[in-house]
Amino acid sequence: xxxxxxxxxxxxxxxxxxxxxxxxxxxxxxxxxxxxxxxxxxxxxxxxxxxxxxxxxxxxxxxxxxxxxxxxxxxxxxxxxxxxxxxxxxxxxxxxxxxxxxxxxxxxxxxxxxxxxxxxxxxxxxxxxxxxxxxxxxxxxxxxxxxxxxxxxxxxxxxxxxxxxxxxxxxxxxxxxxxxxxxxxxxxxxxxxxxxxxxxxxxxxxxxxxxxxxxxxxxxxxxxxxxxxxxxxxxxxxxxxxxxxxxxxxxxxxxxxxxxxxxxxxxxxxxxxxxxxxxxxxxxxxxxxxxxxxxxxxxxxxxxxxxxxxxxxxxxxxxxxx
Amino acid sequence: xxxxxxxxxxxxxxxxxxxxxxxxxxxxxxxxxxxxxxxxxxxxxxxxxxxxxxxxxxxxxxxxxxxxxxxxxxxxxxxxxxxxxxxxxxxxxxxxxxxxxxxxxxxxxxxxxxxxxxxxxxxxxxxxxxxxxxxxxxxxxxxxxxxxxxxxxxxxxxxxxxxxxxxxxxxxxxxxxxxxxxxxxxxxxxxxxxxxxxxxxxxxxxxxxxxxxxxxxxxxxxxxxxxxxxxxxxxxxxxxxxxxxxxxxxxxxxxxxxxxxxxxxxxxxxxxxxxxxxxxxxxxxxxxxxxxxxxxxxxxxxxxxxxxxxxxxxxxxxxxxx
Numbered sequence: 001x002x003x004x005x006x007x008x009x010x011x012x013x014x015x016x017x018x019x020x021x022x023x024x025x026x027x028x029x030x031x032x033x034x035x036x037x038x039x040x041x042x043x044x045x046x047x048x049x050x051x052x053x054x055x056x057x058x059x060x061x062x063x064x065x066x067x068x069x070x071x072x073x074x075x076x077x078x079x080x081x082x083x084x085x086x087x088x089x090x091x092x093x094x095x096x097x098x099x100x101x102x103x104x105x106x107x108x109x110x111x112x113x114x115x116x117x118x119x120x121x122x123x124x125x126x127x128x129x130x131x132x133x134x135x136x137x138x139x140x141x142x143x144x145x146x147x148x149x150x151x152x153x154x155x156x157x158x159x160x161x162x163x164x165x166x167x168x169x170x171x172x173x174x175x176x177x178x179x180x181x182x183x184x185x186x187x188x189x190x191x192x193x194x195x196x197x198x199x200x201x202x203x204x205x206x207x208x209x210x211x212x213x214x215x216x217x218x219x220x221x222x223x224x225x226x227x228x229x230x231x232x233x234x235x236x237x238x239x240x241x242x243x244x245x246x247x248x249x250x251x252x253x254x255x256x257x258x259x260x261x262x263x264x265x266x267x268x269x270x271x272x273x274x275x276x277x278x279x280x281x282x283x284x285x286x287x288x289x290x291x292x293x294x295x296x297x298x299x300x301x302x303x304x305x306x307x308x309x310x311x312x313x314x315x316x317x318x319x320x321x322x
Numbered sequence: 323x324x325x326x327x328x329x330x331x332x333x334x335x336x337x338x339x340x341x342x343x344x345x346x347x348x349x350x351x352x353x354x355x356x357x358x359x360x361x362x363x364x365x366x367x368x369x370x371x372x373x374x375x376x377x378x379x380x381x382x383x384x385x386x387x388x389x390x391x392x393x394x395x396x397x398x399x400x401x402x403x404x405x406x407x408x409x410x411x412x413x414x415x416x417x418x419x420x421x422x423x424x425x426x427x428x429x430x431x432x433x434x435x436x437x438x439x440x441x442x443x444x445x446x447x448x449x450x451x452x453x454x455x456x457x458x459x460x461x462x463x464x465x466x467x468x469x470x471x472x473x474x475x476x477x478x479x480x481x482x483x484x485x486x487x488x489x490x491x492x493x494x495x496x497x498x499x500x501x502x503x504x505x506x507x508x509x510x511x512x513x514x515x516x517x518x519x520x521x522x523x524x525x526x527x528x529x530x531x532x533x534x535x536x537x538x539x540x541x542x543x544x545x546x547x548x549x550x551x552x553x554x555x556x557x558x559x560x561x562x563x564x565x566x567x568x569x570x571x572x573x574x575x576x577x578x579x580x581x582x583x584x585x586x587x588x589x590x591x592x593x594x595x596x597x598x599x600x601x602x603x604x605x606x607x608x609x610x611x612x613x614x615x616x617x618x619x620x621x622x623x624x625x626x627x628x629x630x631x632x633x634x635x636x637x638x639x640x641x642x643x644x
Binding site: 163167191192193194196197199200201203204240241242245246249271 | 485489513514515516518519521522523525526562563564567568571593
């Protein structure tokens with residue numbers, strides 16, 4: 001099963017679908033963690049995902065002066081949570097977020113070397129703010145990974161919203177790729193215009209230089225309350241004003257956000273397919289409320305349907321890429 | 323015929339359709355001007371427009387330090403051009419742009435009083451930059467118009483792209499309306515997200531205060547060459563990066579720009595109809611090249627079709643507004 005994700009990533013395929021989750025609080029007793037994991041497994045069984053995405057939650061208090069709408073609670077290590085609670089039971093590979101800016105070279109090296117007999121996937125995360133003290137920079141981390149463990153496939157973060165002001169997100173992505181990054185995952189996506197502008201520059205600059213485009217997984221997350229909306233904004237997620245208004249004034253904010261997220265992804269997926277940019281999707285719930293988690297599972301199923309429908313619809317006109 | 327535009331504006335209807343033009347250079351001999359006017363009349367006959375929009379071209383060299391891609395050439399006065407060359411022949415009313423920041427109160431008063439026996443329409447334009455010396459501010463101009471000539475229906479400019487950074491374009495529009503402004507016209511529109519955010523804030527703030535929404539005519543203009551694109555950017559028109567890339571890399575930039583403009587308008591018109599925001603369209607050609615003018619006429623016809631189609635499609639679900 002795990003070869004599927006590897007093949008799709010290495011062949012730079014469109015339509016990779018993952019589900020993202022944050023490990024439970026580390027203060028929970030093991031039975032409670034087992035219970036949480038079992039619920040997650042039950043929800044995801046048969047959802048047809050290519051893999052899990054496991055976040056490495058950092059406090060990030062240095063990133064902003066605003067108060068965190070939800071308190072920061074130390075979570076289980078994502079690799080351990082996956083290996084002890086999900087791997088066997090769910091039978092899908094995991095892309096594990098790993099903060100490479102948070103530790104020294106020794107610790108990073110041993111993390112990279114861990115479990116070298118099996119295929120692993122990661123998203124390497126750099127400093128969350130320029131105020132954070134950094135021991136290892138991202139390009140070095142990608143190079144270390146390539147040298148130490150060829151069975152670890154490292155990915156990176158893209159922030160298309162940053163492209164609006166800085167205009168260089170495609171160059172940042174390219175630089176990561178050149179250091180060894182094989183795919184990208186975004187933050188929760190609501191800004192179609194900024195995302196398309198990033199994709200467009202990434203596409204045309206790749207075409208010009210003859211470089212291959214790596215799969216880009218757009219993250220989607222339902223928003224079920226004004227508080228979740230505030231939390232998303234606190235996380236730095238960019239939400240166009242009209243979309244925020246639609247959510248705030250909706251009689252059913254959760255259902256509206258699922259509709260709007262689906263609409264956002266459909267437009268991006270279509271845009272990518274038409275140009276041969278390999279686009280995928282990672283769904284998550286940024287909240288731990290049951291209704292929001294369940295909405296994220298529904299969104300996951302909706303996106304899978306949308307992917308097949310749009311794929312079939314555009315199949316005759318899609319440019320062939322290898 | 324001229325009552326139609328008046329009624330539509332006063333009833334705040336959706337679907338007003340106009341065609342914008344810049345008067346010919348004033349250095350042309352009268353026969354040449356007649357010839358230009360005749361061509362424009364021929365193209366517009368039967369196009370089903372509610373009115374013309376006549377621009378009052380200012381140099382605007384103070385607005386930016388960048389070189390103007392096309393030279394500034396003094397044009398005929400728009401009121402005179404309309405009255406002498408188009409009014410009888412075409413039989414549709416004109417919305418005449420008038421720079422109220424460019425002249426003293428006496429001159430503005432006599433312009434407002436001119437031809438008081440007939441219905442007139444105008445878009446009042448303020449200073450093009452904060453560096454420009456202003457004699458009369460917009461709110462005063464609207465108030466003067468209301469006091470001096472009730473048969474002049476003044477409109478104003480909206481700049482939705484400004485809403486992205488400043489977030490107050492809906493308040494600016496509302497302030498103009500309170501001073502007497504009855505409708506709005508935008509610059510050439512390419513940025514759907516910014517336009518929707520402006521519309522959304524305008525809608526929700528109007529709903530909250532119980533204020534009526536005035537018709538907003540989104541301007542569309544084909545772009546047939548890299549030079550026209552440069553000129554649009556010089557004019558301050560905001561073009562999302564992906565859309566600029568699509569144009570630059572297209573094998574047929576003109577056709578692509580018409581397709582994309584149509585797509586932009588369809589999304590905005592649908593968004594407006596669903597909420598009961600009265601949206602209209604004004605098509606123009608910013609270039610004087612024949613192919614671009616002809617493309618603008620085609621776009622006009624396409625938009626008229628799109629308006630009826632979307633109107634019919636959404637008719638059962640449109641909220642009723644008076």
